[in-house]
Amino acid sequence: MTNRGSERDTQQKRAIRSAIETAGRPMSPREVLDEALPLSPGLGIATVYRTLKSGVDGGWLTQVELPGEPPRYEATGKQHHHHFHCRSCDRVYEIEGCPDGLRALTPPGFSLEAHEVVLYGLCAACAP
């Protein structure tokens, strides 16, 4: 039989993967396109969306949801972390660690399963 159900290794996918891994921070589909375009001239936004979707389905990408924002995407496998959203350049950075006392905030009778922390301000590049 011939090639069935396989996934081909294309220049476009390589460019997209490379862009995300190089950036090391969650990126929007638009950001991914901008970063990957030089690596794969002519790359279209549809292919970015397709690759991001299959990446999430395939498990190597994780969708990052932030308040009031469309989803961003980052490589899977990093340890537990949170995010910093720069108000100036709109980029999102990963931050290590986790605040204390989250359990104490949970109301009686509620069961805590997960949490999300987002910091806002200016990143090093945008700070005065």
Add this chain to the structure above:
Amino acid sequence: MTNRGSERDTQQKRAIRSAIETAGRPMSPREVLDEALPLSPGLGIATVYRTLKSGVDGGWLTQVELPGEPPRYEATGKQHHHHFHCRSCDRVYEIEGCPDGLRALTPPGFSLEAHEVVLYGLCAACAP
């Protein structure tokens, strides 16, 4: 001259305000409609959106953004707090207090201006 630029006190607005204040938690436009409908039969979703918008503009309502969710609305004027999102009933509750060590999470060179904390799990009504 006659009445100019005034805002009228209608049954619909009273119902919407009452619903939000009674609930005491951030509600989506849909939730507001459901809660206010018994107080004002025939109430339409457009009026809910209009009233929520004017409430935010007027300052008595605050828009609450949560990751991957359309905005919810709560009464303005409460002290600093965060939210608990129940995974079962999808309701959002207010929680008092604030975790420690947020500043310590901020990377060097970044300036921290605000933060958001969201807890996920089951509320008292949905917990086993």
Add this chain to the structure above:
DNA sequence: CCGATACTGATACGCCATTATCATTTACGA
């Protein structure tokens, strides 16, 4: 009570982010 006009409900429309379509190109096993 009256009249001007803000308000309302139903719904058409617009905006964005994402997905489907489809003709063409490309990867890759044989």
Add this chain to the structure above:
DNA sequence: TCGTAAATGATAATGGCGTATCAGTATCGG
């Protein structure tokens, strides 16, 4: 190298949320 099917790019279509429109209604100062 060949053939075939997956992949791509351009763009139309979709879906969800919110706003604009408009004819009819209700508020409220006079």
